[in-house]
Amino acid sequence: MTNETLKKAIEQTAVAVRQMNPLVPSITNTVTINFVANAQLAVGGSAAMVYLPDEGEGLAHICQAMYINVGTLFPVYAETLPLTAKVLHEERKPWVLDPVAIGLGKMRTDLLTQFKEYKPSIIRGNASEIIALAGLWNLSGGSAVSEVRGVDSTDTVRAARDAAMALASWTGGAVAVSGAEDLITDGKQVIISKGGSPMMPCITGTGCSLGGVMAVYAAAADPFVAAITGAAVYNLAGSRAETYVKGTGSFQTAFIDELYTAQPSDIAGNPFILE
Numbered sequence: 001m002t003n004e005t006l007k008k009a010i011e012q013t014a015v016a017v018r019q020m021n022p023l024v025p026s027i028t029n030t031v032t033i034n035f036v037a038n039a040q041l042a043v044g045g046s047a048a049m050v051y052l053p054d055e056g057e058g059l060a061h062i063c064q065a066m067y068i069n070v071g072t073l074f075p076v077y078a079e080t081l082p083l084t085a086k087v088l089h090e091e092r093k094p095w096v097l098d099p100v101a102i103g104l105g106k107m108r109t110d111l112l113t114q115f116k117e118y119k120p121s122i123i124r125g126n127a128s129e130i131i132a133l134a135g136l137w138n139l140s141g142g143s144a145v146s147e148v149r150g151v152d153s154t155d156t157v158r159a160a161r162d163a164a165m166a167l168a169s170w171t172g173g174a175v176a177v178s179g180a181e182d183l184i185t186d187g188k189q190v191i192i193s194k195g196g197s198p199m200m201p202c203i204t205g206t207g208c209s210l211g212g213v214m215a216v217y218a219a220a221a222d223p224f225v226a227a228i229t230g231a232a233v234y235n236l237a238g239s240r241a242e243t244y245v246k247g248t249g250s251f252q253t254a255f256i257d258e259l260y261t262a263q264p265s266d267i268a269g270n271p272f273i274l275e
C-alpha cells in the first residue's frame with residue numbers, strides 16, 4: 001500500500017459510512033456507554049447498546065459490524081459475550097475488541113482467553129492492554145497480565161509494536177495501539193497516525209469510543225483501513241477541539257462536534273507515516 005492509495009481508502013471509508021448508516025451494536029462498559037454511542041452516531045453509524053445474551057446474539061446476526069468492550073463486567077456477560085462473539089466469528093462479521101483493564105479479575109481473564117478463538121477483526125487498546133493480551137494469548141511481544149494498572153497505560157506505544165504485530169498475525173485482522181501517537185498494524189505493515197490532544201486521556205471514554213468508531217468503519221472497509229480511518233478522525237478531531245476549549249469538560253463536547261463536522265478529505269489528510 002502506498003500513501004496515496006491509503007489516503008484514498010480512508011476518504012472512501014468515511015464517505016461510505018455516511019451513506020450506509022451501518023448498524024453497529026455494542027456491548028460496552030457503563031462508564032462511557034453514552035460517549036461511545038454519540039461518537040458512533042457523529043461519524044455516521046447507527047448505535048445500539050445491549051447487555052443480555054439473546055439480545056447480543058440477535059444483533060450479531062443482523063448487524064454490519066459489532067463492538068465488544070469488557071470495561072465493566074456483570075455476571076450475565078459470562079453468557080452474553082462468548083455467545084455474541086461466536087456468532088460474529090461464524091458469520092464472518094467484522095467485530096472490534098477493547099480488552100480494557102485486562103488482568104483484573106478472573107472473569108475478565110476467562111473471557112479474554114476465550115476471544116482468542118473468535119479472532120476479533122480489530123483489537124483496540126492502549127499499549128499496556130495490547131502487551132498483556134499478547135501475553136495472555138501466548139504470543140510474542142506479550143508479557144504477564146499482572147503488569148496492567150487499571151484502565152490506563154504504563155507502556156509506550158512503540159513498546160507494544162511486537163505484541164500488536166503478533167496479535168494481528170494471529171487474528172488475520174488489525175490491531176490499533178493508542179497513545180500520544182497511534183500505531184496500527186495488520187501484522188505486515190505498520191502505520192503511525194499523528195495528532196490528537198493531551199486532553200484526550202484526561203476524559204474517560206476516548207479509547208472506548210475510538211473502538212466503537214473503528215467498528216463503524218469496519219462495516220465499510222477491511223479491518224486495517226477501518227482502524228486507520230478511526231485513528232485519523234480521532235486525531236483530527238482532538239487536534240481541532242483543543243484549540244478553542246477552556247478545559248476537559250468542554251473538550252468532550254467540542255470533540256463530538258469535530259467528529260460530526262470532519263470532512264472525509266480532511267480525515268484522509270490527517271498526518272500519518274507508513275513504516
Ligand SMILES: Nc1ncnc2c1ncn2[C@@H]1O[C@H](COP(=O)(O)OP(=O)(O)O)[C@@H](O)[C@H]1O
Nearest residue numbers: 126178179180195196197198200201206207234
Ligand atoms: N498524549 C496524547 N496526545 C494526543 N493524543 C492522545 C494522547 N493520549 C491519548 N491520545 C488519543 O486519545 C485516544 C484514546 O487513547 P488512549 O488514551 O491511549 O486510550 P485508552 O483510553 O484506552 O487508554 C486516541 O485517539 C489517542 O490517539
Ligand SMILES: Cc1ncsc1CCOP(=O)(O)O
Nearest residue numbers: 029031071204205206207208
Ligand atoms: C474508567 C473506566 N473504568 C472501567 S471502564 C472505564 C472506561 C475506560 O475508558 P477509556 O479506556 O476510554 O479511557
Ligand SMILES: [Mg+2]
Nearest residue numbers: 100126207208
Ligand atoms: Mg481504554
